[in-house]
Amino acid sequence: MFEGKGKCARCHISKPGPGKQPPLFTDFTYDNVGVPRNPDNPFYYHRETNPMGAAWVDLGLGGFLQTVPIYRVYAQANLGKHKVPTLRNVALKPASEVVKAYGHNGYFKNLKDIVHFYNTRDILPACGEEGGKAGLDCWPLPEVAANLNRAEMGRLGLTNAEEDAIVAFLETLSDGYMPGK
Numbered sequence: 001m002f003e004g005k006g007k008c009a010r011c012h013i014s015k016p017g018p019g020k021q022p023p024l025f026t027d028f029t030y031d032n033v034g035v036p037r038n039p040d041n042p043f044y045y046h047r048e049t050n051p052m053g054a055a056w057v058d059l060g061l062g063g064f065l066q067t068v069p070i071y072r073v074y075a076q077a078n079l080g081k082h083k084v085p086t087l088r089n090v091a092l093k094p095a096s097e098v099v100k101a102y103g104h105n106g107y108f109k110n111l112k113d114i115v116h117f118y119n120t121r122d123i124l125p126a127c128g129e130e131g132g133k134a135g136l137d138c139w140p141l142p143e144v145a146a147n148l149n150r151a152e153m154g155r156l157g158l159t160n161a162e163e164d165a166i167v168a169f170l171e172t173l174s175d176g177y178m179p180g181k
Contacts, residue, residue, distance in 0.1 A: 001165045006118075007152045008166065011084045025087035025173065030061045032080035032147045034121055034154070035103040036140035057143060058082075058105060080144025091171040105143065111167045119163055122154030 002008045009015075012025040037057075044054045062079030065071045082104040091111060093100055099109050108114040116135055124139050125132075132138035142148060158166070 001158070001162050002169050005162065006115075006156060006158060006166050008087075010152045012087045026084050029084050030078060030081035031084055031149045032060065032082070032142070032144060033103075033118070034142035034145075034148045035105060035107050035117075036134070037143045038103075038105040038107040041105050059144060060104065062144075062147075077147065079146040080142070081147060087170060087173050089174050092174050111170050112163065115158075115163045115166050115170075118153040119156040119158045120154075122150065 002012075002014065011027050011029065011031060013027050014023045014025060016023055043050050044056065047053060050056050059066070059079050061081045061083075062075045062077070065075035065078055090102075091100075100111075102108040102111065102114045108117065113135060117139065120135075121139055124135075124137060127134055127138035127140050134140055148154075
């Protein structure tokens with residue numbers, strides 16, 4: 001599933017590196033996967049550091065490029081793109097009571113939800129004002145709609161069991177390393 005139908009390995013390279021180094025499960029590129037705004041993001045409520053409040057949008061790499069005059073020409077093509085993270089240790093938590101957060105803004109709280117999002121983002125309609133349950137019958141709109149990666153996610157056609165198989169594989173990518181130990 002990871003290498004084939006799930007298309008995960010297209011961005012999260014699973015082959016050994018030069019000199020047979022263990023795979024890092026990232027291609028070190030930037031992508032906009034269409035993660036929705038996270039209404040629980042505490043940054044929205046810190047007016048001292050964020051004068052825009054809830055109107056602030058994380059433009060990712062494109063937002064940074066807009067601030068550097070010699071790179072500004074590349075900003076539009078990179079709006080909404082964030083670094084493809086490594087999947088090594090993706091399931092590790094410092095303590096069992098800690099809730100993990102996935103996506104650039106922590107919108108997803110478990111691996112199953114983000115895998116399901118990658119699978120169904122372009123199949124389920126946008127959640128509307130009349131409600132709907134995100135991930136069940138709709139998805140909120142992306143935080144940044146420009147430059148969405150539609151080639152490698154959004155309409156994968158995975159079954160629930162196949163999503164679970166990918167999650168089970170991701171949980172094996174833990175090497176036991178814990179900072180400060």
